[in-house]
Amino acid sequence: MTAKLNMTSIIGRVARGSEHAEDLSYAEAKNLFTDWLHGDLPELAMGALWTAYRIKGESVEELRAFVHALEADIEPIAFQHNCQPVIFPSYNGTLRGANLLPLLAMTLTRCGVPVLMHGFPVDHNANKYSWTDHDPSGRVHSADILREFGLASAENSHQANSLLHLQGLSYLPVDTLHPGLGKMLALRQQLGVRSSVHTIVKLFNPFQDHAVHCAGVTHPPYLLRLQEYFQQEQNTALILRGSEGECFANPKRRPDLQVCRQGESVLWIEKDTQPLQQIPALPENSGISSTCRYMEAVLDGQLPLPSPLVDQALCLLCLSGRCTDMDSAHHHLAHHFSHYAA
Structure with missing residues (x-):
C-alpha cells in the first residue's frame, strides 16, 4: 500500500455523510484507487470506502483521478482506424x-x-x-x-x-x-x-x-x-x-x-x-x-x-x-x- 496514504484519515474525511464529507485531492484519490486496484487496501477499508462514496458521491476531480489510475494500469488497445471507435x-x-x-x-x-x-x-x-x-x-x-x-x-x-x-x-x-x-x-x-x-x-x-x-x-x-x-x-x-x-x-x-x-x-x-x-x-x-x-x-x-x-x-x-x-x-x-x- 502507498506509504503516503493514511486510511484512517481518508475514511474519516469521506465518510462524514453527504453534508460534511470532504473530497480528496487528485493525488490522494489517484493513489487510493491504484492501491485499491492492486488489492493493497484492507478489506474493512474497501467496504467502508465503497459505502462512503455511495453516500458522498464523487467530485469530478476524484473521478478524473480514479479513471487516470485505471487507465495507467491497463494494457491499452493499440487500434488504428480511419474513424474513432x-x-x-x-x-x-x-x-x-x-x-x-x-x-x-x-x-x-x-x-x-x-x-x-x-x-x-x-x-x-x-x-x-x-x-x-x-x-x-x-x-x-x-x-x-x-x-x-x-x-x-x-x-x-x-x-x-x-x-x-x-x-x-x-x-x-x-x-x-x-x-x-x-x-x-x-x-x-x-x-x-x-x-x-x-x-x-x-x-x-x-x-x-x-x-x-x-x-x-x-x-x-x-x-x-x-x-x-x-x-x-x-x-x-x-x-x-x-x-x-x-x-x-x-x-x-x-x-x-x-x-x-x-x-x-x-x-x-x-x-x-x-x-x-x-x-x-x-x-x-x-x-x-x-x-x-x-x-x-x-x-x-x-x-x-x-x-x-x-x-x-x-x-x-x-x-x-x-x-x-x-x-x-x-x-x-x-x-x-x-x-x-x-
Whole structure:
C-alpha cells in the first residue's frame, strides 16, 4: 500500500455523510484507487470506502483521478482506424425490456464504425446473488446476446484489436481489462449497493488513442456530473438517460442526446415529449432468443430500427468521424439499411 496514504484519515474525511464529507485531492484519490486496484487496501477499508462514496458521491476531480489510475494500469488497445471507435460499457443488462445495445453496436459496425463493448464475462452467473439495490435475476446481458450470435469475446487487448479489425466489434470482459477492477465490481455482491466503480467503467478509455464514449445513466444528477467530467477531459462523448442502466435509447421514447466535444457540452437532439403515436416493432419478450431473432430481422431489413436508436446511431456516426454531419449520416445509414426508421 502507498506509504503516503493514511486510511484512517481518508475514511474519516469521506465518510462524514453527504453534508460534511470532504473530497480528496487528485493525488490522494489517484493513489487510493491504484492501491485499491492492486488489492493493497484492507478489506474493512474497501467496504467502508465503497459505502462512503455511495453516500458522498464523487467530485469530478476524484473521478478524473480514479479513471487516470485505471487507465495507467491497463494494457491499452493499440487500434488504428480511419474513424474513432465507439465504446459501449455494458454492466447492467435488462429485465423489463429487450437489451438492444448489441443491435445498436451491430448497426454501427455495418456502417463502418468499430465498436468495443466491455462488461461482465459471458459466464457471469448473476442469478446466484441477491442484491438489495438491483435484482439481477433474469437479466439479459450483452455478452449473452453476442455469444448467441456467434461473436467471440476477446481474452486480452491484443485479441480485442484483432476482432475489431476482423468483425468491427469486440467484447472485452472486465476481468481481462483489469483483474482488480473485476474484483472491485464483485463487492456489490457482498455490500448490496453500487458505488464509484460503476461510474468509472462508463468513463475510462481502454484504447491507446482517442475514442468516442457512450454513457447511459440512471440517476439524473449524474447526467451533469458526466458532462462536467467529459468537458474537463476534453473527451468526445454521447450522454443519455439509459435503458435500465444500459447505454441505448429507450426504443419507445427518445431521451435527450447530449454531446460533449472539445470541452463543450451541447444538446444535439431533444427528448421526445409528444404522445406516442405508434408502438415500434420490438421483441416479443426480453429473452435472449427473442432478442436475437428481432436483431436478425432488423439487420436483414425485415423490420425497421426504432427511431430513437436511429437518432442515437446518427449522433455516433458523426462523433466517430464516419460522417461529417447529420444529413450525410442519414444518407449513410439509409444506404446500409433500406428499412431503417420506424
